[in-house]
Amino acid sequence: MATSTRRRSATSAKGKKKFTPEQRAEFAEKRKAEVEGLQKQLTAAVVEFASSEGWAALLKKMAQRSRIVRRYSFRNSALIFAQCPHATDVRGYTEWKKRGRQVRKGERGIRILAPNTITPRDENGEPEKDEQGNEKRITVFKPISVFDISQTERADGTKEPETDDGVTLPEIGAKVQGTAPAEFMDRLTACLNSLGYSVEYGYTGQADGYADPETRTVRVGEGFPEAHAANVLAHETGHVQLNHTDDMAEYRQHRGRMETEAESVAFIVCAVAGLDSSVSSLSYIAGWAGKTPEKVQETMIEVGQRVIEAARAILAFTDPEEDQEEPGTAEAEPEAVPVAA
Incomplete structure (x- = not known):
């Protein structure tokens, strides 16, 4: 039986697009620039928090939007609030789909910095070792997109239920009065x-x-x-x-x-x-x-x-809830670029 050699396509068997070295270098530069931009945005936001008024405003937001605080680090919570002040429940595209919601077409993602642990490699492609001979592991950050619930709609087309945050915010410095919640x-x-x-x-x-x-x-x-x-x-x-x-x-x-x-x-x-x-x-x-x-x-x-x-x-x-961890991975993207965040 004759055999034939098939030319490899630009897409791998798993459907992932292959990148040339030039494309990877270009992508790395763009990602580095975006990380630096997010860092500047974060710095500007955090400096505002150092005032009494700025920290008080942030505390109110963190209390009222506790779903975000339970899932994301402080730096990513700050980035979320800076880009989407009204955000209440923020998740990745795939996670919203799993929850029966669809991100509306044309919505712009909220960009945050996702941690990613990688093993640096030497010029021969071998894992770099530390002084004890163990493979080095470093944490790098890459920008990913997440979406607030206000940017989604129910995938089955049913009507949205009425919502109530259930958090009535007191005035900072107000006198504490009344009774405590049960238990x-x-x-x-x-x-x-x-x-x-x-x-x-x-x-x-x-x-x-x-x-x-x-x-x-x-x-x-x-x-x-x-x-x-x-x-x-x-x-x-x-x-x-x-x-x-x-x-x-x-x-x-x-x-x-x-x-x-x-x-x-x-x-x-x-x-x-x-x-x-x-x-x-x-x-x-x-x-x-x-x-x-x-x-x-x-x-x-x-x-x-x-x-x-x-x-x-x-x-x-x-007040236990099921979601109290920050997502550790994001949508499939080319490999992370080692840029500290």
């Missing part, structure tokens, strides 16, 4: 118990409450309205979850930053539960954020990420 304080207590702390109520001196690392106890003052006691408990839970109680000397040295972190976490957790929360330490921000835009960005991204991670961990007890 909220019990769930905060369960969170603290998981961290090795017990909760008690009693005399707290001039403080509304405190966390004692020696006795592994959180104490909340007596005689407060229930809502205020819940807010105090959320604040102290924030401190413990953020590991502020591990080194009290460090806490005293960086008190302004740590109080801002704990109050930010408490505000988000309480607001998601429908509870008014008071934030009074935001005026400290300008003192520790940094002197240059670059330092401010570095500091505020670090603080923002710590706040998001701590809020997620506590919300897993007080």
